[in-house]
Amino acid sequence: MKSDAKADMKSDAKDNSKNSDMKSDKKSDKDKKTVVVTTSFLQDMTEQIAGDTVNIELIIPAGEDPHLYTAKPEDNKKLQSADLVLYHGLHFEGKMVEALEKLGTAVSKNFPKDKIGQMDEDGEMVVDPHFWFDIDLYKLAVEEACDALSGLNPEQKEMYEKNRDSYIKELTELDSYIKENIEKIPADRRYLITPHDAFNYFSRAYSVTVKAPQGVSTESEVSNQDIQETIDFIVEHKIKAVFAESTTDPARMEKLREGAAAKGQDVKIVGKEGEQDEQLFSDSLAPKGQPGDTYIDMYKHNVDLIVKYLK
Incomplete structure (x- = not known):
């Protein structure tokens, strides 16, 4: 019986320890900075660089059309309370441009002008926002996001840059994969x-x-x-x-x-x-x-x- 009681005490202690860890995790989540991103592309990009060191909130749900998306009242609240807002730019988030330009960082802001596509849209020349299909431009967007995240969490800068470099290497491998397969x-x-x-x-x-x-x-x-x-x-x-x-x-x-x-x-x-x-x-x-x-x-x-x- 004594042996069983001891086992129970150990088990209780283990459970209490686990509960304590969970509370600790919950608190640490609460203490993390919040990064609001407009699209699933930027959600993935932020995860690749920052991992679980920030809370990430997505505005436009995956599978929805960003060209047509209109911000909801709760989206505006997210944007206003964010520690950092990342968005595409190049007028991709068409109906949210004004708010995003005031509050956010466009990952495309330092793209070379001669690399940005121009297209005829109903008789008018417009910027082509779909830059992510050019891997070289996507790498520049990753670097911009990394700089913004490092500014948000300077103590994580070294880790973020290491993750960025590793991810850019994967993007280079992806480019090779595409070229090899298109040749087929x-x-x-x-x-x-x-x-x-x-x-x-x-x-x-x-x-x-x-x-x-x-x-x-x-x-x-x-x-x-x-x-x-x-x-x-x-x-x-x-x-x-x-x-x-x-x-x-x-x-x-x-x-x-x-x-x-x-x-x-x-x-x-x-x-x-x-x-x-x-x-x-x-x-x-x-x-x-x-x-x-x-x-x-x-x-x-x-x-x-x-x-x-x-x-």
Whole structure:
């Protein structure tokens, strides 16, 4: 009996110790600085650099379209109470630009001007915000985020810079992976058709011709002329597959399929309704816990999909 009592006391002590640790962890979480990020890309980037040394709060949920997202009252509260706000810039968070410019740090703020894409949007030249498909620009964004986080937590600067360097090395390896796999597609088949113009940085970086009926923003108008031009392009180049995106309605691609079929060209819609696992990621990563929930996994998913259907 005494032996059992001793065991019980030890067990209780262990449980009390565990509870004490949990309280301690909870308190330390409370003491951490809060970093508010606009997108899943920046959530992942911050995690890669800062790990669990900060609390990260996301504004635009993974899977939602940042071009169309309107800030809610609770989002404004998050922004106002944050210790640091990180956002893309280049007008990507279109409806939140004013608030973000006052309160946040744009990870794109030091990009060389000649590396930033310009595109025609409804007859007007606009900045292309989809810089993350250029890995060299993404590395610059990582460096900017690291500097901002180091300013927030100077005592963690050395660790953050070590994590940054390790992550940039992984991004260099990712670049090699993409180049090697794109080579598997014959040069005369490297045509990527998507719903909106999100892949022009990818196009320039890896010599893949990209065409989309809609402009840079999913808010822009899609004219019958744009649709017809895309159909003609598909038929002219005998393109066999077009790709839906995770943040746009796959039904948009149906007009392209029907128009091409009317001209004798059979086209598969990759990632149509019910095939979400075969949609390209463009403006968001996947929700946490799903394939494509990190930048590197997202990019590999896209490249694997493109190669599978175009080679």
